[in-house]
Amino acid sequence: MDLEKIATASVKTSISITDELSSFINDGDKEPSWDGNIYIYANKDKRKESIKKVPVQVKGKQSDDFSLDTIKYPVTVVDLENYLNDGGVVFFVVYISKDGRDTKIYYSCLLPVKIRNILDRNIKKNKKLIIEFNSFPEDNAEKVSLFLNFYDHMKKQTSFAKTTLHSLDELEKQGVLEGVTFYANNYGKSNINNYNLLFEDEIYMYAHIKGSAVPQPLLDMPLDLHIAENVETEIGVNGKVYYTGFQRIRSKDKAVLTIGKSVTISIEKKKQSLTIKFAPTSNLKYSVIDFEFILALYKYNQFEMMGHTLPLDPNRLFDGDKARKLQENLEFRKNLIKVLNIFQLDTDVDINSFSKDDSRHSNLFIKGLVKNEPVDGLKEGLPFALRLNYLGSKVIIGLEKEEQPGTYRIYDYLGKPVKLWYRDDTGEGRTSRYDFLDVDDFLKIPNIDYRDVLQSYKDILDENIYVRANWVLLKLLLAYDKSEDKRKDILDAAYSFAEWLCNTNICEETLELISRKLNFYQVLKRQGSLAKEQKEDLFNIADNQQQNKMIRVGAYLLLDNQLAAERLFDELDTDVKQEFQMFPIFRFWVEDKQ
Numbered sequence: 156m157d158l159e160k161i162a163t164a165s166v167k168t169s170i171s172i173t174d175e176l177s178s179f180i181n182d183g184d185k186e187p188s189w190d191g192n193i194y195i196y197a198n199k200d201k202r203k204e205s206i207k208k209v210p211v212q213v214k215g216k217q218s219d220d221f222s223l224d225t226i227k228y229p230v231t232v233v234d235l236e237n238y239l240n241d242g243g244v245v246f247f248v249v250y251i252s253k254d255g256r257d258t259k260i261y262y263s264c265l266l267p268v269k270i271r272n273i274l275d276r277n278i279k280k281n282k283k284l285i286i287e288f289n290s291f292p293e294d295n296a297e298k299v300s301l302f303l304n305f306y307d308h309m310k311k312q313t314s315f316a317k318t319t320l321h322s323l324d325e326l327e328k329q330g331v332l333e334g335v336t337f338y339a340n341n342y343g344k345s346n347i348n349n350y351n352l353l354f355e356d357e358i359y360m361y362a363h364i365k366g367s368a369v370p371q372p373l374l375d376m377p378l379d380l381h382i383a384e385n386v387e388t389e390i391g392v393n394g395k396v397y398y399t400g401f402q403r404i405r406s407k408d409k410a411v412l413t414i415g416k417s418v419t420i421s422i423e424k425k426k427q428s429l430t431i432k433f434a435p436t437s438n439l440k441y442s443v444i445d446f447e448f449i450l451a452l453y454k455y456n457q458f459e460m461m462g463h464t465l466p467l468d469p470n471r472l473f474d475g476d477k478a479r480k481l482q483e484n485l486e487f488r489k490n491l492i493k494v495l496n497i498f499q500l501d502t503d504v505d506i507n508s509f510s511k512d513d514s515r516h517s518n519l520f521i522k523g524l525v526k527n528e529p530v531d532g533l534k535e536g537l538p539f540a541l542r543l544n545y546l547g548s549k550v551i552i553g554l555e556k557e558e559q560p561g562t563y564r565i566y567d568y569l570g571k572p573v574k575l576w577y578r579d580d581t582g583e584g585r586t587s588r589y590d591f592l593d594v595d596d597f598l599k600i601p602n603i604d605y606r607d608v609l610q611s612y613k614d615i616l617d618e619n620i621y622v623r624a625n626w627v628l629l630k631l632l633l634a635y636d637k638s639e640d641k642r643k644d645i646l647d648a649a650y651s652f653a654e655w656l657c658n659t660n661i662c663e664e665t666l667e668l669i670s671r672k673l674n675f676y677q678v679l680k681r682q683g684s685l686a687k688e689q690k691e692d693l694f695n696i697a698d699n700q701q702q703n704k705m706i707r708v709g710a711y712l713l714l715d716n717q718l719a720a721e722r723l724f725d726e727l728d729t730d731v732k733q734e735f736q737m738f739p740i741f742r743f744w745v746e747d748k749q
Contacts, residue, residue, distance in 0.1 A: 162215030162249035165258040174199040242313035261288035267312040320374040392451035417445035437507040446485040499602035523565035549599040587611035597634035605648035628652040632739035712743040
């Protein structure tokens with residue numbers, strides 16, 4: 156049996172039934188590396204104008220297994236080097252049945268870039284290399300398209316056959332890459348999707364390099380090409396819309412749809428199968444909708460997308476026990492979001508990053524704040540309110556003792572009207588619930604309503620409340636300075652306090668007007684610049700020899716008169732100096748850099 160003649164005849168027959176292709180192939184294997192050429196005509200008339208020539212090689216192999224879509228076949232290194240020098244070849248391997256009556260054609264488009272990649276992998280210097288071959292198409296238009304693509308790439312790559320080719324990464328590192336182009340021919344494929352076109356044939360990339368008008372082939376070959384796209388469409392179950400889009404990643408054999416952050420649907424073309432996987436995201440913000448969607452899939456065994464209703468096999472999703480666990484997990488995440496909303500914390504958090512304290516506090520807050528149940532197992536003798544570090548922030552909870560030892564009712568301290576009392580050397584009295592907050596509290600507690608902070612002091616009709624409000628003002632300024640001037644909300648709150656205290660008729664023995672003015676002016680200075688009349692007022696305060704020296708030092712600092720401030724500061728007692736340095740007005744002290 157003459158395998159080469161049968162193989163050549165099989166290829167010639169397949170080519171001959173097309174309108175635009177003709178074959179001139181020797182069946183005696185006389186040429187060292189080539190058997191002939193396939194000619195591509197511009198039209199069905201096969202006129203001699205604009206003929207394109209593609210070199211081919213044909214080999215026969217006896218085999219009765221025609222079920223394979225791809226095969227592997229050895230090609231000599233010498234032949235590969237000859238093909239490289241000549242610009243490439245379309246290599247055919249024809250499987251021939253034992254009786255010689257049946258055949259199946261396989262091919263490989265050996266273009267210069269592909270050959271270079273194959274030869275570069277020949278580390279052991281083998282004389283023959285194994286190459287993968289694909290089934291030759293039966294559709295005539297696909298055959299023509301295959302040869303047209305080969306011819307186009309051959310022309311683009313032949314002149315670069317012996318030059319140094321670079322990878323995409325190398326060109327990016329060199330900073331000379333301007334863009335990358337893909338080429339694909341869609342001859343006879345008017346109805347084909349542009350994405351599918353990229354998977355029809357092997358794809359080669361060409362780099363546009365600065366200073367060069369000719370695209371250069373890249374050494375990279377995207378053998379496993381993936382294309383990602385975002386698709387806008389409603390996705391729902393039983394009429395309820397859960398998403399307005401999804402991401403689709405296409406490859407040659409399948410498409411993977413990512414819905415939300417947790418659901419992936421794999422669609423394999425050949426198997427015509429659809430597989431849904433649910434891997435719950437640890438991102439709290441997005442996980443709730445994902446859980447609700449997957450549980451709806453389990454309940455209704457179908458979903459709607461892109462105008463179609465797609466049925467599901469519930470037995471291939473998960474069982475009832477898994478569904479109950481998912482429902483419990485969903486409820487936990489919903490309740491946790493309620494907790495974060497109470498404290499005005501970002502719900503876009505990673506549950507997997509929770510510390511042990513974060514997890515413990517989460518369960519504590521869900522039980523006490525969301526479910527409104529008594530919390531047990533706590534220490535005896537806890538104060539009326541607790542500061543807790545939670546998810547990188549601070550929160551404050553109020554506690555009400557229950558009869559059971561170590562059991563309390565907890566509540567959002569800043570979200571509930573609380574009457575707070577103080578006791579000091581002057582006696583005791585009513586004060587704001589914000590009174591015990593410190594500088595870091597203002598920086599790290601997210602759910603502070605600064606309008607309510609001021610109003611809570613205004614609502615208390617007690618002369619001593621102004622002194623306590625003034626201390627809050629100083630804390631606000633220290634907090635703003637500690638934020639490196641980023642927390643404008645805190646500065647705005649400080650302005651409201653300072654303006655109220657400055658313009659309210661307060662007894663001088665309770666809180667001096669000069670001190671209130673100085674605090675108001677230092678807020679204004681942080682907000683921008685002082686007006687002329689305000690600077691004149693400060694100058695009069697600083698120049699008044701009868702005035703408290705600390706007040707005068709502060710006035711000089713607000714006037715940017717560092718020298719006068721330093722001289723007067725030197726006259727203060729050591730303990731007074733230390734006290735002054737703790738006040739927010741010391742921000743304006745300019746250190747001598749000499």
